[in-house]
Amino acid sequence: MFSLVGTIMAKDPSRVLIFDTTLRDGEQSPGASLNLEEKLAIAQQLARLKVDVIEAGFPFSSSGDFNAVQRIADTIGTEDGPVICGLARAAEKDIKTCAEAVAPAIHRRIHTFIATSDIHLKHKLRKQRSDVLKIVNDMVAYARSFVDDIEFSCEDAGRSDPDFMYEVIQTAIEAGATTINVPDTVGYTTPAEFGDLISGINLNVPNIDKAIISVHGHNDLGLAVANFLEAIKNGARQLECTINGIGERAGNASLEELVMAMHVRRSYFNPFLGRTADSTQPLTNICTKEIYKTSRLVSNLTGMTVQPNKAIVGANAFAHESGIHQDGVLKNRLTYEIIDARTIGLADNRISLGKLSGRSAVRARLEELGYTLNQEDLNDAFSRFKELADRKREITDRDLEAIISEQVQQPEAFYTLKLVQVSCGSTLRPTATVTLQLADGTELTKASIGTGPVDAVYQALNHLAQVPNELVEFSVKSVTEGIDAMGEVTIRLRHQNVLYSGHAADTDIVVAAAQAFVNALNRLVAGSKSITLHPQKTEIL
């Protein structure tokens, strides 16, 4: 019952499973760390997107990760929800902690891994090949004693001796692994090489028909998506990917590019999946209309911006649809056919509400957008909505989403921003006055001058908060078009070599900047407490 995916796949080799690792590998992007509420909001949206598996975290790495995986398993891991997966090194403590974290999910998976390349064996693990085979056998069997759905990864597969890797995979499947994941850890493989790697596994591992082949990759040379598509042609049936392609360094393979490439080029991929070329059955389970919204949510909460020329979800990807050359495209649709923006839910930014809209209208539209709030959160959202409607004529769906993503971010309020006021200009010394409330209710006020209004605000906040930090990045984007649009500010602070991000939206970018800084300080205070409790996250896969 618990290895549902494995069972489905054995019966339907013509479907490609989407394994989303935005919350595990994606969250490892420098400065992209998410708090519990944010992870939950993303997991909920991933469930709406209908991903098959959510890798929710690495439970043994920190108590924060453990809590997040457990909470997601409990909330999202319903009977018709996705498989909830946790990552664990091939060691008993890791696996046991992971099993506890995923336990509340109806469909749950443990994903365990060990390196199989000689270079890792020698420099990192300091083990012999025979040691690795024994660990794989024992640890997969141990994981299987908790759940029936086990994924095993050969770390650094691309640089492993193929014969040894085949032996490791065979051992893992014998010990009970139901999915075998093949990562291109360093992101250096070309499509033809990666296809050959997968085809080699298919041809040389005798019991490979008992498991699903999965792929994982990084985009250092811009080839992750192409590598995965070539892997599908050679028998892979699960893709490990992230929203917007976020992740370590240049990131992971991008979910939206993979899904849309298969969707648009169905007739090309169908025969590789054992279907007739003209089959119209979708190749994945993904609800493509949720792609754009998911992309924005992940970008807002992680602070990882999406460039305008990003495929599928960039602001220019469908520029023809945005009113500029609509006539031309309508006339020429056959000659310059592009993806219909509605397929990814792009055309849905309705101007839905205004100053006179009531609480029930706001609630109804939020529910249509997929957000179900409890009474307290709804009250909070409604008061933010009213504030915004006083300043902005038309409230669009994106404005509503900005309000919600703002709200999700405020759980550990050690500091509360009570007041900010600023004067600045080309001939003025930028001056800010700020009032900050501490956890015990004390209110402190400070005036500072700076090189600009944001600098003045941050000087004052730093003086009041007394938490050492460096500002590493500051960016602002408008939420929607129009001169009265809200600005979303994202910042990153560094404290003891760890990055903390803060995000806030307001029609006044100085107020948004102050709030984003306070949010980042709150995370820093919350984060630096737990940092020493568990081993630090290390780069994996």
Next chain:
Amino acid sequence: MFSLVGTIMAKDPSRVLIFDTTLRDGEQSPGASLNLEEKLAIAQQLARLKVDVIEAGFPFSSSGDFNAVQRIADTIGTEDGPVICGLARAAEKDIKTCAEAVAPAIHRRIHTFIATSDIHLKHKLRKQRSDVLKIVNDMVAYARSFVDDIEFSCEDAGRSDPDFMYEVIQTAIEAGATTINVPDTVGYTTPAEFGDLISGINLNVPNIDKAIISVHGHNDLGLAVANFLEAIKNGARQLECTINGIGERAGNASLEELVMAMHVRRSYFNPFLGRTADSTQPLTNICTKEIYKTSRLVSNLTGMTVQPNKAIVGANAFAHESGIHQDGVLKNRLTYEIIDARTIGLADNRISLGKLSGRSAVRARLEELGYTLNQEDLNDAFSRFKELADRKREITDRDLEAIISEQVQQPEAFYTLKLVQVSCGSTLRPTATVTLQLADGTELTKASIGTGPVDAVYQALNHLAQVPNELVEFSVKSVTEGIDAMGEVTIRLRHQNVLYSGHAADTDIVVAAAQAFVNALNRLVAGSKSITLHPQKTEIL
């Protein structure tokens, strides 16, 4: 003498030519339009990067494009400079105008094109195949009457009947084409299909040995780079690409990803280029150390931001190098080997100057960075440097580059910002006072309230300038780390369905926002004058 590239290539089929189309296809990104000075600055940097060919524009499309191509040909098209290329439809007027524009360059090329797919023939050209063959023959020969270096493109090659396309290519080569370009216009092709297309041309066009095969592609499904690398394996020897992958919709293939993939995976690509696998000869002429600087320059001037997880040039692409996990990587360099950041010139952001640095120190550092300024520009840069040094303790190379890119942007100053002052905050009505000087010297001042400080400034500026426009996008990024960093503001305005961008940097983001808006208004006024003079740019290739 003028077909130098053709001659070199016939002798050295083991080198891949880089044809940069940032100034032609890249500039077609919505809102990325560049003025003459900006195009020249980018062309100068492309020459330092050592691209083989610069496609500088589409001379017949507008007088702005004509002037830019001619000026670049004159300034950059030196004996040891790159080939300067202009685009022209397969029509006499187009080709003649293009020939005039590229004439000042020592190495010059005309790039002409016509569609070869039935769908384009029927719906766009309304011509028979025999008509197309005659046009190709006549127009290539006509172009050849002006220059010896002719590139011919089969538009929509991917959807053309292969046999007809072979015939068109054979005709073009017979008529004098020295480079044959194969575009994947709609960005839908997969690597294996694109490789087959190139290999088919190599096998079926009898005189193909007399021309270089070039490729052009769009990134709608995230596959442009992989497609090009597969094309090289099948005989292509010229890649048409852009810095940061900018261009129509999801953009073109990214120059830096292509170059670095070939660089990093030399031993894989060498045999396809007829070399031994262990050859250490570079596969392209590109000076990789100029990559990062070129990326920043193009991003600043076009307003097209680069996402942190962009391969090669994203802020996180070398996150290990940025001080966060340096220890880990040093210990593990062998296990998690990534590209050395110095290869692309990333580690070179020296803190070079401060408040006490004199004019000669600034000039010397600018020259080391590759900027040679005349006396007037140097004076201007130095006074901006002094202003900045009063406010910011340490001036880094990126600050200097921001000063220069700022300066390049101010040629047509119809409006000049004389004063901006603002007060705002969580409990204040944001209020701005702005003084704008018109072309005739009149100074106008206006105070406005707004939903935030930027809105208040823009309300005031709009009141004074009286030019109808809509604000489409607003973004701010910090130039460097640190609390006193400069902020770079990029905005886009829409006027009569055309986008105009503005960019400015200042330590005060409200001042930068005001200046960016004025810069955009200046472009709008300059741009909307010329719009009606020439046919609008159409989507091509």
